[in-house]
Amino acid sequence: MQGLHTDEYLESVYAGRKVSPRYFLQRFLERAGKILKASGYSVVFLQKELLPYVPPIFELSVRLGGMKVVYDIDDAIFLFYTNTRNPIVRLFLGNKIPQVLRWSHLVLAGNTYLERYAARYNRRTVYFPTVVDPTRYRSTGLNDRGKDATGERPVIGWIGTPETAPFLLQKVAVLNRVSQRTPFKLLVIGSPHLSIPGLDVETVPWSEERETSELARCDIGIMPLPSTVWAKGKCGLKLLQYMASELPVVSSPEGGARDIIKHGVTGYIAHSDDDWQHYLSILLNDLSLRRCLGQEGRRCIEEKFALSLWAPRMAELLRKVGQGEDPGEVNW
Numbered sequence: 001m002q003g004l005h006t007d008e009y010l011e012s013v014y015a016g017r018k019v020s021p022r023y024f025l026q027r028f029l030e031r032a033g034k035i036l037k038a039s040g041y042s043v044v045f046l047q048k049e050l051l052p053y054v055p056p057i058f059e060l061s062v063r064l065g066g067m068k069v070v071y072d073i074d075d076a077i078f079l080f081y082t083n084t085r086n087p088i089v090r091l092f093l094g095n096k097i098p099q100v101l102r103w104s105h106l107v108l109a110g111n112t113y114l115e116r117y118a119a120r121y122n123r124r125t126v127y128f129p130t131v132v133d134p135t136r137y138r139s140t141g142l143n144d145r146g147k148d149a150t151g152e153r154p155v156i157g158w159i160g161t162p163e164t165a166p167f168l169l170q171k172v173a174v175l176n177r178v179s180q181r182t183p184f185k186l187l188v189i190g191s192p193h194l195s196i197p198g199l200d201v202e203t204v205p206w207s208e209e210r211e212t213s214e215l216a217r218c219d220i221g222i223m224p225l226p227s228t229v230w231a232k233g234k235c236g237l238k239l240l241q242y243m244a245s246e247l248p249v250v251s252s253p254e255g256g257a258r259d260i261i262k263h264g265v266t267g268y269i270a271h272s273d274d275d276w277q278h279y280l281s282i283l284l285n286d287l288s289l290r291r292c293l294g295q296e297g298r299r300c301i302e303e304k305f306a307l308s309l310w311a312p313r314m315a316e317l318l319r320k321v322g323q324g325e326d327p328g329e330v331n332w
Helices: 007-015 021-036 057-064 087-093 096-103 112-119 165-169 172-181 211-215 237-244 273-284 287-304 307-322
Strands: 043-047 068-073 106-109 125-127 155-159 185-189 200-204 220-223 249-251 267-269
Touching (some): 043 057, 057 068, 106 112, 112 125, 185 211, 237 249, 237 287, 267 273
Parallel strands (some): 106 125, 155 185, 185 200, 249 267
């Protein structure tokens, strides 16, 4: 198993540091070498692309080499090539992702929007959501913190990257209106240089070691997203992390939210700024409600989105593909 990027690269991105072109050249060369040595495997599990912004010659070489491809799509990456203003990219790469989907022996789609997209090119497409290991996440202990009684401000949490921080900034006006009536702290994880005037904001860099402990400091988790095709292709990892941490959530409808959130039970789906203001306000002012929704969210993760549940399913699908069996219809 090898990702295109290193952990150090991810840490640099989350910390807002620039990455040198030499790094990308080195990783591309290493990836090309791995592809050439892959002929000894019966199945290649491919997520997103082997090499971004390169025609699918390496994907084709894997197929022609007799290896079976299981393709995992968990972002609307086809938009990189179809929605660009660069006519050269559209011409030579606009059909890249559909072609790779056609060549694949099985496609795993991270949300129902991506499932519908992929099924247009490959009938062997199944819904296979992003999952988390709930044992890594500890309860926020909302029942014991008693912030409302002590006067300590509740904490609204957001986790992401500098690239996704603009989605949070689109809700600054709403957050300011909410804070004028019910003061809160906003904890931003993963965009340490973000500044939001008018709000009590704490920013911290992301790290794998501290991720769960930072989330445990929060009382509510939020996932604002724009109403775009790109956002529809997101798979809601934030929501899964919040809910595994026993946080009630408020989210835009995009990003797999409809697949994950049970509205009014594990959190709220906000369709407008008025919705955002309403749902955040009632959660900030009701500790008991936060605790109830948080517990239901944690239960949802354990029953529907836990690694222990989906890992055996993944193993079974890979076994079937490797042995040349038709995975058939699945009913998760």
